[in-house]
Amino acid sequence: MSQPQRVVLAKVGLDGHDRGIKVVARALRDAGMHVIYAGLWQTPEAVVRTVADEDADWLGLSLLSGAHMTLVPRVLELMKEAHLQHVGVIVGGIIPEADVPKLLEMGVAKTFGPGTSLDEILAFLQKPRERTP
Amino acid sequence: MIGDLFARMRHGDRNALSRLLSHIARGEFVDDIRSLLIPSPQAPSARVIAFTGSGGVGKSTLIGRLIPLVRAANRKIAVLACDPQSPLSGGALLGDRFRMGSTSDDGVFIRSLAALSGSSGLAKHLDLMIDALEAFGFDVIFLETVGAGQGDVAVGHHADALVLLLQPESGDDVQWEKAGVLECADVIVIHKADLPTADQTMAQVRAAIDLSPSHHIPILRVSTKLNQGHAELWQALESLPARRLRPSIARRLFQHLIESQECHLRELEAEANAELNKLLADWQAGTLSTVDAARRLSALFSRSLLASADVALRDGLAPGSRSPKASG
Structure with a gap:
C-alpha cells in the first residue's frame, strides 16, 4: 500500500475566511491523505517552518484577501531558502485570472478558483509525484 | 542512504531530522535507525x-x-x-x-x-x-x-x-x-x-x-x-523528582548488554541459540516486553553457565578425558 501524502493547509495573512480550506481539508482526509491543518493568520515564516517540520509533500495556501501577490512570493522565497523546493505548492481562493500565470511562473504548481470541484483538486494531488530521498 | 540522512541529522540539519521522523512513522528502515540511535551513555x-x-x-x-x-x-x-x-x-x-x-x-x-x-x-x-x-x-x-x-x-x-x-x-x-x-x-x-x-x-x-x-x-x-x-x-x-527509567532507555541498556555479552552468547549451545533468537525476535517485534525479555535472557544465561559448569565438572571427574587446559 502506498504511503499517505502529507498536506499542510494554511491561511497566510489577515484573511479570516476559513470555510473553504476546511472543506478541502475534509475532502483530502476522506481521500486517505494526512492533512496538517495549520489554520488562520499564519506568517509566511511559520508556514514554511510547518512544511519543514511536518515533512509535507504539498502545501496548500488559501487566500481570499487579495494579498496573494505579496504573500505567495514570500512563502516561495522562504521555501527555497529552507531547501524545500521538492514540496508542491497549490493556491486556492480568490485569485484574479490575470494573476494566475504570474503565480505559476513563480513556481506555484496550480491554482484552484471558485467553483473548483473537490474531485479536481484530489485528481491533481493524486497524480504520481517523485519524492526526494 | 539512511546512514547519510542520519549523519546530516546529527550535524543539525533540521530537514534531515524531519525526513528521518517520516521514515520512522512509516516503519521504514526501523532496524537500521534503531541501531544508529544507540547514544553514548554520556549523552545528555x-x-x-x-x-x-x-x-x-x-x-x-x-x-x-x-x-x-x-x-x-x-x-x-x-x-x-x-x-x-x-x-x-x-x-x-x-x-x-x-x-x-x-x-x-x-x-x-x-x-x-x-x-x-x-x-x-x-x-x-x-x-x-x-x-x-x-x-x-x-x-x-x-x-x-x-x-x-x-x-x-x-x-x-x-x-x-x-x-x-x-x-x-x-x-x-x-x-x-x-x-x-x-x-x-x-x-x-x-x-x-x-x-x-x-x-x-x-x-x-x-x-x-x-x-x-x-x-x-x-x-x-x-x-x-x-x-x-x-x-x-x-x-x-x-520539580518532579528524577526521571523514572523509561522503557526506551531500558531497551538501550538491554542492547548494550547483548552486545557486551556477544562473545559469551557465541558459546551457547545450539538449542539455547534458537531460544535466544526467538526471544530477540519477540522482543524486537514488541510481543515480549523488555522486562520479560531481560528476565528470560538472564535465566538463559544462568542455565547455560550451569550447563557448561556441569560439563566441566563431568569432564574433570571422568578419567582420561581431562583437557589440558582444565588440568592443574
Missing part, C-alpha cells in the same frame, strides 16, 4: 513529558501555552502530537499544531502524527522518534496522545512524567475512584478551571487521590481562558 538526555486526556479537554492548547515557558527557561522543545487516523480511508486531519500557536523559532519543533484506532492513542515507533529528537538536541519533549480514555495508559511507558488533563462536568465522584490512567498520572490538571464547577471537580479528585496515601500527586487548576496556572504547572513539571 531529554525530559519527556506526556499529556493525555479526553478529546476537547485542551491538551494542544495547554501545550501551546507551556511552549513559551519552556523557551523562557532556555530549553529547546519538541512536540509529538498524535491525532486519530481514519479506520475507513486511512486519512487523517491533524489539527493539534494550529492550537499550539504559530512560530518560526528554531528552538521549537512540532510534528503531527496519525495514530491508528486501538493503538492506545499513540503513533507507531514513538520511542524511536523520541530517541531521534533527543539525538538532535532537544531538551524537553512533549508527547500528546489522541483524545484518550480511562484505560489508555501506554503513553506512560514512553515518558518520564505523565500529565492527565481533566475538566469540570465530566463525571461524578465515582469516576475518580476508577482504576486506570488516574493511578498512573504524575500530575493532574483540572483544565478549564474558570468553569463554575471546577472547585467541585477539584475536591472530588483530591478526595479520591488522597485515599491512596502512598504517593502524593499534585493537582493543579489551570485556566487557559483566564491565563492562570501555566507557570505553576511548568514549575511542578520541572
Whole structure:
C-alpha cells in the first residue's frame, strides 16, 4: 500500500475566511491523505517552518484577501531558502485570472478558483509525484 | 542512504531530522535507525513529558501555552502530537499544531502524527522518534496522545512524567475512584478551571487521590481562558523528582548488554541459540516486553553457565578425558 501524502493547509495573512480550506481539508482526509491543518493568520515564516517540520509533500495556501501577490512570493522565497523546493505548492481562493500565470511562473504548481470541484483538486494531488530521498 | 540522512541529522540539519521522523512513522528502515540511535551513555538526555486526556479537554492548547515557558527557561522543545487516523480511508486531519500557536523559532519543533484506532492513542515507533529528537538536541519533549480514555495508559511507558488533563462536568465522584490512567498520572490538571464547577471537580479528585496515601500527586487548576496556572504547572513539571527509567532507555541498556555479552552468547549451545533468537525476535517485534525479555535472557544465561559448569565438572571427574587446559 502506498504511503499517505502529507498536506499542510494554511491561511497566510489577515484573511479570516476559513470555510473553504476546511472543506478541502475534509475532502483530502476522506481521500486517505494526512492533512496538517495549520489554520488562520499564519506568517509566511511559520508556514514554511510547518512544511519543514511536518515533512509535507504539498502545501496548500488559501487566500481570499487579495494579498496573494505579496504573500505567495514570500512563502516561495522562504521555501527555497529552507531547501524545500521538492514540496508542491497549490493556491486556492480568490485569485484574479490575470494573476494566475504570474503565480505559476513563480513556481506555484496550480491554482484552484471558485467553483473548483473537490474531485479536481484530489485528481491533481493524486497524480504520481517523485519524492526526494 | 539512511546512514547519510542520519549523519546530516546529527550535524543539525533540521530537514534531515524531519525526513528521518517520516521514515520512522512509516516503519521504514526501523532496524537500521534503531541501531544508529544507540547514544553514548554520556549523552545528555531529554525530559519527556506526556499529556493525555479526553478529546476537547485542551491538551494542544495547554501545550501551546507551556511552549513559551519552556523557551523562557532556555530549553529547546519538541512536540509529538498524535491525532486519530481514519479506520475507513486511512486519512487523517491533524489539527493539534494550529492550537499550539504559530512560530518560526528554531528552538521549537512540532510534528503531527496519525495514530491508528486501538493503538492506545499513540503513533507507531514513538520511542524511536523520541530517541531521534533527543539525538538532535532537544531538551524537553512533549508527547500528546489522541483524545484518550480511562484505560489508555501506554503513553506512560514512553515518558518520564505523565500529565492527565481533566475538566469540570465530566463525571461524578465515582469516576475518580476508577482504576486506570488516574493511578498512573504524575500530575493532574483540572483544565478549564474558570468553569463554575471546577472547585467541585477539584475536591472530588483530591478526595479520591488522597485515599491512596502512598504517593502524593499534585493537582493543579489551570485556566487557559483566564491565563492562570501555566507557570505553576511548568514549575511542578520541572520539580518532579528524577526521571523514572523509561522503557526506551531500558531497551538501550538491554542492547548494550547483548552486545557486551556477544562473545559469551557465541558459546551457547545450539538449542539455547534458537531460544535466544526467538526471544530477540519477540522482543524486537514488541510481543515480549523488555522486562520479560531481560528476565528470560538472564535465566538463559544462568542455565547455560550451569550447563557448561556441569560439563566441566563431568569432564574433570571422568578419567582420561581431562583437557589440558582444565588440568592443574
